[in-house]
Amino acid sequence: MNDKKQFTISELASSLEISPSTIRFYEEKKLIKPARTSGNQRIYTRKDRARLKLILRGKRFGFSLDEIAEIIGFWDVEVNEKSQIQKSLSYTDKRIEEVRLRRNELDLLEEDMRAMRTHLLNRLKELEQEERGSIK
Amino acid sequence: MNDKKQFTISELASSLEISPSTIRFYEEKKLIKPARTSGNQRIYTRKDRARLKLILRGKRFGFSLDEIAEIIGFWDVEVNEKSQIQKSLSYTDKRIEEVRLRRNELDLLEEDMRAMRTHLLNRLKELEQEERGSIK
DNA sequence: CATTAAGTTAAAGTTAACTTTAACTATAGT
DNA sequence: ACTATAGTTAAAGTTAACTTTAACTTAATG
Structure with a gap:
């Protein structure tokens, strides 16, 4: 009953304690690629959330975003x-x-x-x- | 017979695989304070080396230099x-x-x-x- | 003792990782 | 329909952690 299937950017951001712009920034860096609504707003799935958690975990061990990208792959590769x-x-x-x-x-x-x-x-x-x- | 007691900045740098300027930068940030020769050149002891290794280890775990300073202390505190x-x-x-x-x-x-x-x-x-x- | 290599400082430059801003659009609640 | 809240992009701004440069001094070597 607790876990939703979809999140807006601010829901996701506050649940991971980062800012929405950080998430957008990671998208610019091709680390994630969320789906969009008809009105062009980002929607994140539980999978996207897991991927973001992985990114943050990597960061906590001093990996750079580029290194993280090499580990988990650019989304569009x-x-x-x-x-x-x-x-x-x-x-x-x-x-x-x-x-x-x-x-x-x-x-x-x-x-x-x-x-x-x-x-x-x-x-x-x-x-x-x-x-x-x-x-x- | 291997380990010396004193090092120049470039000896220390190459042994830790960082650049001399990085070491000078850490000094500017008050993380280390090596002794000087009569001609004002830096001399590092094995203790300084250990301290630097600690700094680098902290970095590898994603601690910022400020955090590291709080953990191991500014040299002049x-x-x-x-x-x-x-x-x-x-x-x-x-x-x-x-x-x-x-x-x-x-x-x-x-x-x-x-x-x-x-x-x-x-x-x-x-x-x-x-x-x-x-x-x- | 002259030249080369290494060291010194202060200041400017660079890069990664965000953050902020501005101008605009979409969505939700009354 | 109105308004508040949240979202969008592109571009500019910020900060930490170095690196490079310039102008100069010290130390090592043939």
């Missing part, structure tokens, strides 16, 4: 050409491998931040010791 | 103020939690890409079937 499919295929393979590497990096990042946290905590304790020493 | 330490501390806590969330997202991204891979493989098989059907 001939997806019936064997060569194009093979190209995309090898691209996704590369990216899946990259995701594996990113996971390792993520672990390192977490380690770094935990180390920093410990360091800060120690510094704080030191300062509190100093305070005790000098005040009373 | 008073690190002796209790309030500043507590601020940084709560910031790292938030970010560690975020890393946990990112890990989940990373899993989703991998899932998406595997699904796309399968989809592309199927499409490729279909096309090869069609070829067989029509050519011979």
